[in-house]
Amino acid sequence: MLRSTWDEVCARVRREEDPFFHDPWLNRLSFIASDEDRIILATPNRLYVEWIQENLEPRLHGHIHAIADRPYAIDYQLDDAAGSERNAFQPEAAAPASLSTGSRDTHLNVRQVFATFVVGSGNQFATAACQNVSDNPARNYNPLFLFGGVGLGKTHLLNAIGNRIRQRDPRARILYLSANDFTTELINCIRFKRMEEFREKFRRNCDVLLMDDIEFLAGKDRTQEEFFHTFEALHGSGRQIVVTADRYPKDIGGLEERLRSRFDWGLVADIQPPDTETKVAILRRKADDEGIALPNEVAFFVARHATGNVRELEGTLTRLLAMSSFHAAPLDVEFARRSLQGYLQVEERSTNIDTIQSGVARFFGVKVQDLKGPRRTRQMVVPRQIAMYLARQHTGLSLPEIGKRFGNRDHTTVLHAVRKVKATRTKDSGYRTRLEGVTRSLGLPVE
Numbered sequence: 001m002l003r004s005t006w007d008e009v010c011a012r013v014r015r016e017e018d019p020f021f022h023d024p025w026l027n028r029l030s031f032i033a034s035d036e037d038r039i040i041l042a043t044p045n046r047l048y049v050e051w052i053q054e055n056l057e058p059r060l061h062g063h064i065h066a067i068a069d070r071p072y073a074i075d076y077q078l079d080d081a082a083g084s085e086r087n088a089f090q091p092e093a094a095a096p097a098s099l100s101t102g103s104r105d106t107h108l109n110v111r112q113v114f115a116t117f118v119v120g121s122g123n124q125f126a127t128a129a130c131q132n133v134s135d136n137p138a139r140n141y142n143p144l145f146l147f148g149g150v151g152l153g154k155t156h157l158l159n160a161i162g163n164r165i166r167q168r169d170p171r172a173r174i175l176y177l178s179a180n181d182f183t184t185e186l187i188n189c190i191r192f193k194r195m196e197e198f199r200e201k202f203r204r205n206c207d208v209l210l211m212d213d214i215e216f217l218a219g220k221d222r223t224q225e226e227f228f229h230t231f232e233a234l235h236g237s238g239r240q241i242v243v244t245a246d247r248y249p250k251d252i253g254g255l256e257e258r259l260r261s262r263f264d265w266g267l268v269a270d271i272q273p274p275d276t277e278t279k280v281a282i283l284r285r286k287a288d289d290e291g292i293a294l295p296n297e298v299a300f301f302v303a304r305h306a307t308g309n310v311r312e313l314e315g316t317l318t319r320l321l322a323m324s325s326f327h328a329a330p331l332d333v334e335f336a337r338r339s340l341q342g343y344l345q346v347e348e349r350s351t352n353i354d355t356i357q358s359g360v361a362r363f364f365g366v367k368v369q370d371l372k373g374p375r376r377t378r379q380m381v382v383p384r385q386i387a388m389y390l391a392r393q394h395t396g397l398s399l400p401e402i403g404k405r406f407g408n409r410d411h412t413t414v415l416h417a418v419r420k421v422k423a424t425r426t427k428d429s430g431y432r433t434r435l436e437g438v439t440r441s442l443g444l445p446v447e
């Protein structure tokens with residue numbers, strides 16, 4: 001592809017896509033070279049590459065295909081000169097991309113350790129089990145079976161176990177691999193008649209077997225057979241086995257009964273999605289790692305609107321931090337809302353604060369004006385607090401934002417209102433009835 005073709009691609013993106021999202025990125029991508037099936041672009045750093053791959057690449061491919069009349073792969077090269085422009089970001093410094101030498105043979109990710117794992121109610125039990133296994137391999141819980149949805153930290157915990165065990169005993173022979181890798185390796189060994197080697201590696205030269213995504217074995221009889229004998233050999237000689245899956249063992253169809261029943265021998269621990277507070281803690285930790293001050297309000301805003309998938313949560317933050325760096329804009333809730341529109345469900349959900357204010361005013365027979373005004377009579381205070389409460393529950397707005405919309409009140413006033421409504425609701429049934437009435441009148445779900 002010619003440089004001029006690339007320029008044409010950029011021109012099209014600029015013309016046809018929202019400039020708020022794409023301009024800053026395109027400006028920092030430069031064409032280096034191309035051969036017949038790929039182009040090489042320079043970017044300032046790894047963070048840019050991630051963002052571009054996720055957000056811009058699909059469109060780039062579309063335009064490239066349209067203009068060049070054929071697809072090209074895109075490769076990135078980090079460009080040091082452009083990197084000096086980088087303001088708050090130092091992702092390379094925070095995150096060594098390659099594994100340190102000692103881990104090469106075990107394939108452990110040295111960044112995934114307990115110290116970087118945020119513990120909350122959803123993963124507390126699983127984390128405790130993993131720590132126990134790390135400190136007492138093959139003693140208390142063998143096997144340990146971890147299960148939970150995608151992006152909830154199973155792989156992280158598995159690596160944390162391996163890293164901790166290796167730290168305590170550098171000679172421990174730890175094998176970390178996915179069930180998929182196990183299958184591939186088995187197939188290769190069968191093909192090249194190296195089964196002795198395979199068994200040596202997994203049954204004899206292994207003290208700790210960490211196998212990820214075991215659900216992959218479903219329906220693969222030959223691999224299950226081999227895994228079963230591996231399991232027997234390791235377990236029988238007091239070696240630790242930890243496996244992860246996206247489901248409870250009994251719910252993995254196509255798994256042999258004898259294997260399934262062995263997963264029950266030790267401990268089965270589940271991981272649940274993080275609650276809002278845990279999500280906030282994860283966001284803050286990641287921002288800290290990048291050396292960026294993430295305002296609490298923004299962390300809460302992102303946490304409230306993101307799914308429980310921690311990988312997605314991190315992706316969202318990466319996007320937000322990068323956007324703010326590009327636009328040199330302050331990282332506040334308004335900016336977050338704008339940057340993440342269409343990416344998260346940040347549109348105020350079923351309603352907005354104006355609807356709530358006018359609906360509540362109508363229900364209680366007061367004026368919206370007075371709801372926002374200074375009067376503190378009981379007749380005004382009850383509807384005002386309920387309106388603040390409903391705004392908090394049903395819009396994505398933060399406490400300060402809500403305060404602002406109620407005559408510039410302080411966020412502590414809103415917080416007080418939310419607490420007051422919750423407390424009164426449980427004590428006073430007449431109050432609860434009115435609260436439910438106004439909630440329904442707004443077409444909102446009653447808790």
Ligand code: ADP
Pocket residue numbers: 112116117118119123148149150151152153154155156157282310311314
């Ligand atoms: P899974 O294997 O369950 O799909 P991963 O372990 O790959 O999920 O986690 C996805 C990403 O989220 C990883 O980058 C991981 O480090 C991170 N992560 C998940 N849970 C946590 C947590 N509680 N604290 C910090 N990081 C987490």
Ligand code: MG
Pocket residue numbers: 154155156212
């Ligand atoms: Mg995983």
